[in-house]
Amino acid sequence: MELTKKNLLFVYDVLLHKKIQRAGHELLCSAISLADRRFWLYPRTTEIEHIMKHHVNSK
Secondary structure, three states, rough: OOHHHHHHEEEHHHHHHHHHHHHHOOEEEEEOOOOOOOEEEOOOOOHHHHHHHHHHHHO
């Protein structure tokens, strides 16, 4: 499988990151962007997208 941005999910929201972690999903890496913002990189899966949609709708 070729790795592209379509296969990855860049998470900049700390609360969303914690929800994904609590659900037991694998973190690929954590880094700081060129704009000096921390982000967490996850593989894009339907489960993580579901958590993300639920998180956005709960705000």
